[in-house]
Amino acid sequence: MHIARHATFAGWGTFFLRLAIGGVFIFSAVGKLLEPREEVLGAVRAFNLLPNPLDVWYATLLPWVELLAGMMMVLGLYRRYAAVALLLLLLSFFIAIEHARGSDDILAACGCFGIFRIDETLEEILARDVILFLIAAWTLVSPKDRFALSDRL
Numbered sequence: 001m002h003i004a005r006h007a008t009f010a011g012w013g014t015f016f017l018r019l020a021i022g023g024v025f026i027f028s029a030v031g032k033l034l035e036p037r038e039e040v041l042g043a044v045r046a047f048n049l050l051p052n053p054l055d056v057w058y059a060t061l062l063p064w065v066e067l068l069a070g071m072m073m074v075l076g077l078y079r080r081y082a083a084v085a086l087l088l089l090l091l092s093f094f095i096a097i098e099h100a101r102g103s104d105d106i107l108a109a110c111g112c113f114g115i116f117r118i119d120e121t122l123e124e125i126l127a128r129d130v131i132l133f134l135i136a137a138w139t140l141v142s143p144k145d146r147f148a149l150s151d152r153l
Helices: 002-034 037-046 054-075 079-102 122-141
Strands: none
Touching (some): 002 122
16 A cells, blocks of 8 residues: 555656656746847857857757757656756756856856846756756656656557
8 A cells, every 4th residue: 555655656746847847948948949049159158168169059959958858848758868868958057057156257147048037146056957957867767657648658
């Protein structure tokens, strides 16, 4: 009985967590896609981490990867692949944040949500990204999700 209750909680928990993380990344992607491309590129370049043309590629692909992985999470379609993609994105965000924290450059805004400007400190951004990382990791290793499309196939 106790094991069945745990499995039910894990299934529901995974469902709500993947909706949350998917929603965050869809919101972030839409914000970047609605913003002029130069603004997104400027936000990437503000971290002073990638050389040209890698910064252009990253700024161009980032919102599309966020949108695709976010939609896959919400739908539960290949959620483990989406979780890996989000974990890699979040890892790149951690590297950028730590680089910014270690430099003397003042970062005006991270550009995390594009036109949906949210004033956050680097510590707040880091805390949010740690939470998202833990959610993505849980989604990667969690048991079947009865509401995920790919788990129903």
